[in-house]
Amino acid sequence: xxxxxxxxxxxxxxxxxxxxxxxxxxxxxxxxxxxxxxxxxxxxxxxxxxxxxxxxxxxxxxxxxxxxxxxxxxxxxxxxxxxxxxxxxxxxxxxxxxxxxxxxxxxxxxxxxxxxxxxxxxxxxxxxxxxxxxxxxxxxxxxxxxxxxxxxxxxxxxxxxxxxxxxxxxxxxxxxxxxxxxxxxxxxxxxxxxxxxxxxxxxxxxxxxxxxxxxxxx
Numbered sequence: 001x002x003x004x005x006x007x008x009x010x011x012x013x014x015x016x017x018x019x020x021x022x023x024x025x026x027x028x029x030x031x032x033x034x035x036x037x038x039x040x041x042x043x044x045x046x047x048x049x050x051x052x053x054x055x056x057x058x059x060x061x062x063x064x065x066x067x068x069x070x071x072x073x074x075x076x077x078x079x080x081x082x083x084x085x086x087x088x089x090x091x092x093x094x095x096x097x098x099x100x101x102x103x104x105x106x107x108x109x110x111x112x113x114x115x116x117x118x119x120x121x122x123x124x125x126x127x128x129x130x131x132x133x134x135x136x137x138x139x140x141x142x143x144x145x146x147x148x149x150x151x152x153x154x155x156x157x158x159x160x161x162x163x164x165x166x167x168x169x170x171x172x173x174x175x176x177x178x179x180x181x182x183x184x185x186x187x188x189x190x191x192x193x194x195x196x197x198x199x200x201x202x203x204x205x206x207x208x209x210x211x212x213x214x215x216x217x218x
Contacts (some may be wrong), residue, residue: 002042004095004137004144006082006167010043013057015077022062023051024075028083031056035085040100042084044168045142045179046070047100070102071141071177080168082142095144096137102179104128106140108172109154118159120169121151122178129153131182131190139181143167 007030014025026043032055035041039050041058048060067073075081087093110121122140124132132138132150139145143163149156164170172178 001087002047002084002095002098002100002142003087003091003093004098004139004142005084006143007084009166009168010081010083012075012077012079012081014059015075018061020064021067022072023059024048024062024072025052025057025059026081026083027057030083032058040086042082042086042098042100042142044071044081045098045100045139045181046072046102069105070179071105074177080171082167084142096139097184098139098142098144098181099184100142101181103182104180105177106154106180108174108176108178111172111174114158116161118161118164118169119148120157120159120172121154122157122180123154124180126153128180128182131186133186136186137183139179141168141178142181143169 008028010026010028012024013027014023016023032053035050035053035058037050037053040047041050041060043060046066048062050058051061052059062072104125104127106122106124108120109123110119112119129150132147132155134147134150136147137144138147138155140157145157145159147155148158159169
């Protein structure tokens, strides 16, 4: 598990074909002391297993599944990526619970300066928009972010200067693709409520307090 709090930015230095996948080497901006072969590292929000280790670099294998479902299909040598090592039992959970299993890919539709802050609008795949709620959490390229506004097919996020400075969001452009991971708690709650939501959807998808009370949830 991860927290979505990026530890540092790394750079892809090698992408070597390996069978039907790739072997990737990433140079880190921090020392990997304490990391072992077999450990997990989230790379742009994708949980990868360390197979070779150096003091400030590591190699991991990219399976065809990982490549097809994430932005790794577009990555090239020289690209920057967000890095986070796995959470240790007892560590502070400053972001939200992130598994490193990407649910889909979105595109940046808008970037706008709002004083010291930056508004970023990201398109959300149709099958994932149902999990988006204002003030809920989402992992974007492995970064734990709070959803400010939910649109029909997109979300808006307000990014603080610190996040722009220490992650790859600071160099993103309109049109860039990003990995998305839905809050796992949102997915579990939705699955639990799904038998009841079908009726709500028939009633114009109105999930009201009265509806929750009627079914014993409030």
